[in-house]
Amino acid sequence: MDVVSPxxxxxxxxxxxxxxxxxMEEELPAEHLAAPPQSEPEPPQVPMExxxxxxxxxxxxxxxxxxxxxxxxxxxxxxxxxxxLLAPSGxxxxxxxxxxxxxxxxxxxxxxxxxxxxxPANHQLIINKVASAPAADGKSPGAAVLKPxxxxxxxxxxxxxxxxxxxxxxxxxxxxxxxxxxxxAKALPTQIKMVTTVGKPVIAVSSASQLMxxxxxxxxxxxxxxxxxxxxxxxxxxxxxxxxxxxxTVSTVPQNTSGNSKVAISPLKxxxxxxxxxxxxxxxxxxxxxxxxxxxxxxxIQVPGSRFHYVRLVxxxxxxxxxxxxxxxxTNPSIQPAKPVMMNAAVRMSVPIIxxxxxxxxxxxxxxxxxxxxxxxxxxxxxxxPATHLPQIQPNLTSLPPGTVLAPAHGSGNMGYAVLxxxxxxxxxxxxxxxxxxxxxxxxxxxxxxxxxxxLNGLSTSEATSRPRKPCNCTRSQCxxxxxxxxxxxxxxxxxxxxxxxxxxxxxxxxxxxxxACLDRNxxxxxxxxxxxxxxxxxxxxxxxxxCKKSGCLKNYCECYEAKIMxxxxxxxxxxxxxxxxxERKTLMHLADAAEVRVQQQTAAKTKLSxxxxxxxxxxxxxxxxxxxxxxxxFVTKEVAEATCDCLLEQTEQAELTNQPQAVAERLILEEFGxxxxxIISFAGKAKTDCPINC
DNA sequence: GAGTTTGAAACT
DNA sequence: CAGTTTCAAACTC
Numbered sequence: 053m054d055v056v057s058p059x060x061x062x063x064x065x066x067x068x069x070x071x072x073x074x075x076m077e078e079e080l081p082a083e084h085l086a087a088p089p090q091s092e093p094e095p096p097q098v099p100m101e102x103x104x105x106x107x108x109x110x111x112x113x114x115x116x117x118x119x120x121x122x123x124x125x126x127x128x129x130x131x132x133x134x135x136x137l138l139a140p141s142g143x144x145x146x147x148x149x150x151x152x153x154x155x156x157x158x159x160x161x162x163x164x165x166x167x168x169x170x171x172p173a174n175h176q177l178i179i180n181k182v183a184s185a186p187a188a189d190g191k192s193p194g195a196a197v198l199k200p201x202x203x204x205x206x207x208x209x210x211x212x213x214x215x216x217x218x219x220x221x222x223x224x225x226x227x228x229x230x231x232x233x234x235x236x237a238k239a240l241p242t243q244i245k246m247v248t249t250v251g252k253p254v255i256a257v258s259s260a261s262q263l264m265x266x267x268x269x270x271x272x273x274x275x276x277x278x279x280x281x282x283x284x285x286x287x288x289x290x291x292x293x294x295x296x297x298x299x300x301t302v303s304t305v306p307q308n309t310s311g312n313s314k315v316a317i318s319p320l321k322x323x324x325x326x327x328x329x330x331x332x333x334x335x336x337x338x339x340x341x342x343x344x345x346x347x348x349x350x351x352x353i354q355v356p357g358s359r360f361h362y363v364r365l366v367x368x369x370x371x372x373x374x375x376x377x378x379x380x381x382x383t384n385p386s387i388q389p390a391k392p393v394m395m396n397a398a399v400r401m402s403v404p405i406i407x408x409x410x411x412x413x414x415x416x417x418x419x420x421x422x423x424x425x426x427x428x429x430x431x432x433x434x435x436x437x438p439a440t441h442l443p444q445i446q447p448n449l450t451s452l453p454p455g456t457v458l459a460p461a462h463g464s465g466n467m468g469y470a471v472l473x474x475x476x477x478x479x480x481x482x483x484x485x486x487x488x489x490x491x492x493x494x495x496x497x498x499x500x501x502x503x504x505x506x507x508l509n510g511l512s513t514s515e516a517t518s519r520p521r522k523p524c525n526c527t528r529s530q531c532x533x534x535x536x537x538x539x540x541x542x543x544x545x546x547x548x549x550x551x552x553x554x555x556x557x558x559x560x561x562x563x564x565x566x567x568x569a570c571l572d573r574n575x576x577x578x579x580x581x582x583x584x585x586x587x588x589x590x591x592x593x594x595x596x597x598x599x600c601k602k603s604g605c606l607k608n609y610c611e612c613y614e615a616k617i618m619x620x621x622x623x624x625x626x627x628x629x630x631x632x633x634x635x636e637r638k639t640l641m642h643l644a645d646a647a648e649v650r651v652q653q654q655t656a657a658k659t660k661l662s663x664x665x666x667x668x669x670x671x672x673x674x675x676x677x678x679x680x681x682x683x684x685x686x687f688v689t690k691e692v693a694e695a696t697c698d699c700l701l702e703q704t705e706q707a708e709l710t711n712q713p714q715a716v717a718e719r720l721i722l723e724e725f726g727x728x729x730x731x732i733i734s735f736a737g738k739a740k741t742d743c744p745i746n747c
Numbered sequence: 748g749a750g751t752t753t754g755a756a757a758c759t
Numbered sequence: 760c761a762g763t764t765t766c767a768a769a770c771t772c
Contacts, residue, residue, distance in 0.1 A: 535766045609753045
């Protein structure tokens with residue numbers, strides 16, 4: 053079983069460091085931030101691949117909840133986050149009822165706020181309360197009440213169209229009752245309640261009241277299933293209604309790339325606290341995690357010692373209205389296996405990540421292990437690796453392309469996550485994505501595309517990915533060597549002409565090995581070769597310099613010339629002509645500029661003509677066709693076309709005779725063509741007028 | 748499109 | 760680190 057290695061653990065806090073950490077640091081009482089006892093051994097490594105719940109919450113406040121049974125105990129490790137999970141109803145069997153009905157040891161009175169809530173069809177809602185008040189009554193363990201205060205909600209699920217929805221409550225609701233600071237890992241009972249409409253939506257509510265920062269304690273939770281009615285409210289309407297009951301506001305945030313939507317919830321009382329900025333950082337970056345296609349379970353990642361929990365929401369192929377018993381005797385404090393619960397489609401979540409540079413701006417304050425602010429000068433590269441590979445590659449992690457993300461390892465069995473340079477992300481079908489997010493920043497306006505702001509080879513990744521990339525033609529390298537531009541640029545081969553290509557997700561293990569080999573040879577192999585100078589683009593230069601001998605550095609063989617930069621002192625080229633005063637270079641530049649201008653003019657002319665034709669057709673077609681006459685283009689007979697060509701040829705000859713520049717000649721020809729079209733259309737209109745019936 | 752040239756990457 | 764080989768892109772015809 054793959055686990056999250058300590059190396060990964062050492063990375064993730066920095067990777068996942070987000071506004072929430074700061075927010076919680078500021079908002080939570082000091083005792084909640086107290087570090088666990090130093091003597092406490094590092095929690096066991098966490099299984100990543102097997103027997104993990106289908107939906108796992110990302111609970112930054114060290115929450116790790118798993119639904120394991122619908123009618124029996126569910127287990128939770130260090131729960132301190134509330135989560136709502138929505139799932140398609142197709143996974144739920146049974147009959148819909150309009151009354152709340154329990155199928156387990158339900159304590160319905162524990163749901164005063166939501167017991168009357170109806171859930172829209174096709175959705176399942178799981179609420180995992182964050183650090184709720186302890187079951188102080190002692191009578192019914194987990195008899196927690198979903199209170200407006202001291203709770204934090206994270207909602208993730210699918211809309212009716214299969215698009216993910218996420219909700220989050222701000223930290224102002226996260227005020228865990230605690231006994232932390234005593235070093236006692238004693239945890240309070242946690243309860244999970246599932247409210248289901250059999251065959252329709254399901255609501256699961258869990259409340260955990262365990263210690264923040266503790267990952268060693270696990271207490272039994274009660275899992276309860278209720279059935280509620282369904283009405284015709286849309287999901288959003290329902291959510292608004294639901295959270296108004298909780299004194300929240302709800303807003304939706306569509307995601308551009310995937311069409312997914314997010315719902316952010318903020319308390320009406322203190323909406324300003326829904327977004328915390330750190331050191332002036334108002335935006336977040338996101339870590340993208342792509343789930344494995346198999347097994348179709350939600351996978352939970354718990355990083356020992358980390359305040360954050362990572363989850364993957366993956367496809368569930370079978371429905372089950374009830375969570376399965378994972379065995380309440382499981383005392384593994386890190387993670388408990390659970391059976392699939394819901395989710396019939398991949399869900400995209402986002403993990404906002406504060407750039408490392410931004411983190412440096414955080415004013416230092418006494419930190420605990422529960423809330424660490426990592427100061428680093430590294431570029432904001434993000435990486436999670438399968439434990440089996442991480443120890444090998446981890447030393448070179450920082451050399452990977454910016455924005456490295458997770459990818460499913462199709463070809464590597466249960467290997468789990470794989471190194472995925474940032475540009476790869478844009479190449480992967482959106483349906484394959486699951487990105488993690490911290491609840492605290494759901495309400496931010498920063499889209500997941502923030503990642504594209506990272507640089508790549510002197511270009512932003514947005515630029516790099518927007519520009520058309522030439523397909524490679526590799527035949528022998530399997531596209532796993534730096535010979536392959538795709539591989540070297542951190543991209544998957546896509547629509548390439550390569551042979552025996554391994555640069556894809558289907559050969560993840562091979563690709564990983566290749567990446568490792570490249571990094572072994574050159575730790576900065578994936579770093580941009582063209583660095584930016586202090587004064588901007590003009591100071592760009594090749595990090596290694598070229599080594600040209602015959603090209604004079606004035607051909608694209610030369611990496612400097614290809615990058616449109618001049619050679620520098622670090623180049624080892626011979627006969628270099630790629631310097632500022634070089635007349636050869638100036639000549640080439642002028643020629644290149646002229647060619648570029650010409651191309652632009654041609655493109656503009658074509659665009660304009662196309663627009664004119666389209667416009668003319670649009671304006672004239674209704675008038676002509678409304679009366680049942682012929683369409684204008686029907687008048688473009690062979691004779692008309694020939695006449696038009698004659699006109700254009702004539703115009704060409706005139707341009708040549710008058711020695712017009714090519715650009716002018718092209719313009720004149722295009723204008724003549726426009727006149728021809730107008731005449732044709734004009735004639736068509738007249739013909740229709742003259743002969744409205746028979747023409 | 749085939750063949751050649753070129754220089755970076757890979758290898759020894 | 761230097762020399763050689765491999766490789767794929769750039770270039771030429």
